[in-house]
Amino acid sequence: MPTVPTRARPVRGELAALLVALLVVAGCTSGGSSDAAAPEAGGAGAFPVRIDHAYGSTEIPAEPQRVVTLGLSDQDPLLALGVRPIAVSEWYGDYPHATWPWAQDELGDARPVVLNGGVRNEEAPPLEEIAALDPDLILSLYNGTTEQQYEQLSAIAPTVVPDDGFSDFTITWQEATRATGEALGREEEALDLVAATEQKFTEAAGQHPEFAGKRAVVAERFEPGSSVVRSGNDIRALFFTQLGFESPTEIAGIRPDQYGEIKVSDELMGELSRDLLVWNIGSSPELRSEIENNPLYPTLPVAQQGRVLWVEDPVVSGAFSWGTILSLDYALEQLVPQIAETVG
Numbered sequence: 001m002p003t004v005p006t007r008a009r010p011v012r013g014e015l016a017a018l019l020v021a022l023l024v025v026a027g028c029t030s031g032g033s034s035d036a037a038a039p040e041a042g043g044a045g046a047f048p049v050r051i052d053h054a055y056g057s058t059e060i061p062a063e064p065q066r067v068v069t070l071g072l073s074d075q076d077p078l079l080a081l082g083v084r085p086i087a088v089s090e091w092y093g094d095y096p097h098a099t100w101p102w103a104q105d106e107l108g109d110a111r112p113v114v115l116n117g118g119v120r121n122e123e124a125p126p127l128e129e130i131a132a133l134d135p136d137l138i139l140s141l142y143n144g145t146t147e148q149q150y151e152q153l154s155a156i157a158p159t160v161v162p163d164d165g166f167s168d169f170t171i172t173w174q175e176a177t178r179a180t181g182e183a184l185g186r187e188e189e190a191l192d193l194v195a196a197t198e199q200k201f202t203e204a205a206g207q208h209p210e211f212a213g214k215r216a217v218v219a220e221r222f223e224p225g226s227s228v229v230r231s232g233n234d235i236r237a238l239f240f241t242q243l244g245f246e247s248p249t250e251i252a253g254i255r256p257d258q259y260g261e262i263k264v265s266d267e268l269m270g271e272l273s274r275d276l277l278v279w280n281i282g283s284s285p286e287l288r289s290e291i292e293n294n295p296l297y298p299t300l301p302v303a304q305q306g307r308v309l310w311v312e313d314p315v316v317s318g319a320f321s322w323g324t325i326l327s328l329d330y331a332l333e334q335l336v337p338q339i340a341e342t343v344g
Helices: 016-028 075-080 101-107 127-132 147-154 173-183 187-207 235-241 266-272 287-292 314-322 327-343
Strands: 049-053 056-060 067-069 137-139 216-223 226-230 261-265 276-280 308-311
Touching: 049 173, 067 075, 075 101, 075 173, 101 314, 101 327, 127 147, 137 173, 173 187, 187 327, 216 235, 216 287, 226 266, 235 276, 235 314, 235 327, 261 266, 276 287, 276 314, 276 327, 308 314, 308 327, 314 327
Parallel strands: 067 137, 216 276, 276 308
Antiparallel strands: 049 056, 216 226, 226 261
């Protein structure tokens, strides 16, 4: 599966009767699949909790016990806080229970349901399947949830989506962790986790002052003839800015779209040559030969000077692309030495 989410679009043609039916299903269920994992929550704060977000506010009446995560990486901050989801969404990687190696210890022996058989449909979340699991909280943070989808999900259980500033796959790892903690009544604990990870970035940047002010381009390819450069709030661009690098705000006059993506045709590949060029191709390592065989690529100063970092290992690339409170430790451990060697 690709490492970028399919864009969410509004669901059309849903009937109000469906919501009633879902509530009936939820009321009649015995509690969902026997494989659903029991959460391990602790130290919860006072409830009810009211959370403001892009579509209004959500009240969570009691400490959540059965949490469904809909966002592409929402299970990681939940697991970091010691709560095991009963259902998760598949992104890519094909790992058991959609859980990558860096989160498997936190998952333990839990077996959350992978929604919709592991096939994502941004236009139509599996409402009936979610309702049958009888959740008491739905997290849809690193996602593109529409207002109509939010209303449908809220008819099943309290649903938390991001603030306006973090909608449509632009939520930062810090905000995803904080919002998850807030929903669990443990915001301070979540903020402590954020501070600890931010300190690791600060320490890495301090150990490598040569990173400061260098211009880094993070590029990926998903179709022949063009590349996608990451910028803005994109988790891959933020990884480098937190290390002291600068990320482009435009390439050849092309500004990012609302998701922080700059699409650059191969005719403009020369514009990718900055102080460091990062090719994140772990999900498709065969792309390296396609890139290197492009007639323009050998002419790039960044290529001629050996300042290209190929992120080809699938797990390292995955940790970098997920960019969560759990994956970033591994990404820092693996990538910082490679970045230093390439820049040096």
